[in-house]
Amino acid sequence: MNKHIELKNIVSLLLLILASTATLIAQSDPNILRYGSCDHGGKGWYTWTGSGSIKVESDPVGLHSGKGVKIIAEGNPIKGSASMPFSYRGEVTVSGYALTTTDTPTKISLQCFDSNSETIAWIDLAFLKTPGENTRFSKTVLIPENASKTNLAVNLSSTGYVRVDDLKITPTDLPDEPSSIEVPTVDEVTINRIKSVETDRPLIALTFDDGPNDLSPQYLDLFAQENIKATFFWKGRNVEKRPELAKRIVREGHEVGNHSYSHPRFNQISHAEAYRQVIDTQEIIEETTGVTPTLFRAPYILYTPKLMEILQSTGLQPIDCSVGVSDWHSDTTVQLIIERATSDKTQPGTIILMHDWSTKSLDALPAIIEILRDRGYQFVTVSELIAARK
Numbered sequence: 001m002n003k004h005i006e007l008k009n010i011v012s013l014l015l016l017i018l019a020s021t022a023t024l025i026a027q028s029d030p031n032i033l034r035y036g037s038c039d040h041g042g043k044g045w046y047t048w049t050g051s052g053s054i055k056v057e058s059d060p061v062g063l064h065s066g067k068g069v070k071i072i073a074e075g076n077p078i079k080g081s082a083s084m085p086f087s088y089r090g091e092v093t094v095s096g097y098a099l100t101t102t103d104t105p106t107k108i109s110l111q112c113f114d115s116n117s118e119t120i121a122w123i124d125l126a127f128l129k130t131p132g133e134n135t136r137f138s139k140t141v142l143i144p145e146n147a148s149k150t151n152l153a154v155n156l157s158s159t160g161y162v163r164v165d166d167l168k169i170t171p172t173d174l175p176d177e178p179s180s181i182e183v184p185t186v187d188e189v190t191i192n193r194i195k196s197v198e199t200d201r202p203l204i205a206l207t208f209d210d211g212p213n214d215l216s217p218q219y220l221d222l223f224a225q226e227n228i229k230a231t232f233f234w235k236g237r238n239v240e241k242r243p244e245l246a247k248r249i250v251r252e253g254h255e256v257g258n259h260s261y262s263h264p265r266f267n268q269i270s271h272a273e274a275y276r277q278v279i280d281t282q283e284i285i286e287e288t289t290g291v292t293p294t295l296f297r298a299p300y301i302l303y304t305p306k307l308m309e310i311l312q313s314t315g316l317q318p319i320d321c322s323v324g325v326s327d328w329h330s331d332t333t334v335q336l337i338i339e340r341a342t343s344d345k346t347q348p349g350t351i352i353l354m355h356d357w358s359t360k361s362l363d364a365l366p367a368i369i370e371i372l373r374d375r376g377y378q379f380v381t382v383s384e385l386i387a388a389r390k
């Protein structure tokens with residue numbers, strides 16, 4: 001037992017040294033990646049710093065919502081750490097493979113801290129294999145029920161090739177409470193979240209969350225001038241606040257989707273409350289505009305199993321995104337938004353997430369439209385994009 005604790009302390013110390021090394025490198029290394037996820041929770045970002053050739057292969061879309069992120073780390077040696085804060089309970093799984101190239105073990109650790117920097121969950125993996133051998137790993141830690149804010153850190157240290165190809169956080173639902181509202185149930189969730197659409201046609205969907213907003217008219221003017229149809233995911237509360245604007249958006253031919261009533265984190269509300277958030281917003285949008293949304297995007301792209309059941313039973317298609325511009329992040333500039341929206345990740349079938357309250361996104365859009373049109377892309381609504389699926 002003592003030996004175990006001692007070892008843990010040594011590893012902690014090593015990680016600390018590793019972390020400070022990474023910080024030093026962070027200041028000079030131009031390869032440092034700081035990606036935003038496609039939500040705007042302010043907690044969806046993470047940093048990756050380190051030595052070696054490190055590439056984040058995909059946007060960590062929904063990193064904190066049960067989807068994966070691909071971090072490919074290559075080098076001899078590779079040293080680095082990634083960290084991300086999130087605020088709910090659930091399971092965290094890290095998996096991938098390690099290739100040992102010398103007789104020094106390859107080490108990977110996954111740590112979760114609470115808001116007081118106390119470790120609440122921890123995995124250490126060390127691989128010592130015959131050089132040249134692959135070791136597949138997959139480990140899960142459980143975030144305790146009573147944890148509030150959580151920080152997740154992944155530390156990699158290797159003498160060879162390590163590939164973490166899935167880092168997944170699966171949120172847990174709150175226990176059921178007695179409720180006055182009957183929530184429909186489904187036997188099995190058969191719907192899937194759409195992140196992008198497989199299509200041969202050069203189509204892209206621009207999507208805007210959280211409206212209708214005071215800035216929406218300026219977006220509408222731009223879209224009218226450019227003859228573009230976009231998709232707006234609305235908060236029911238904002239539709240109640242700005243009904244005339246909601247009507248204008250629909251009148252001008254844009255698609256509207258449901259983005260909940262008040263933008264909660266769905267793992268922090270009861271099943272009945274979750275149901276209310278969805279159906280109340282459907283009703284408000286219908287009554288205000290005459291249109292019944294068929295699409296839903298969860299706030300913070302945070303889907304729980306129960307939310308998926310609710311969406312299936314109400315006939316709503318969950319929509320994610322494949323490109324996020326992180327216009328919610330204070331460090332994000334207009335130039336960065338342009339770069340993120342027009343990077344190689346933007347392909348036929350891409351769904352781009354922005355917010356129509358962002359002046360930066362508004363300023364970035366004319367350039368984004370021009371660049372993507374030059375590449376032959378056309379802008380369509382999400383439903384049009386889905387209809388073009390091959």
Ligand SMILES: [Zn+2]
Nearest residue numbers: 209210299300
């Ligand atoms: Zn939102």
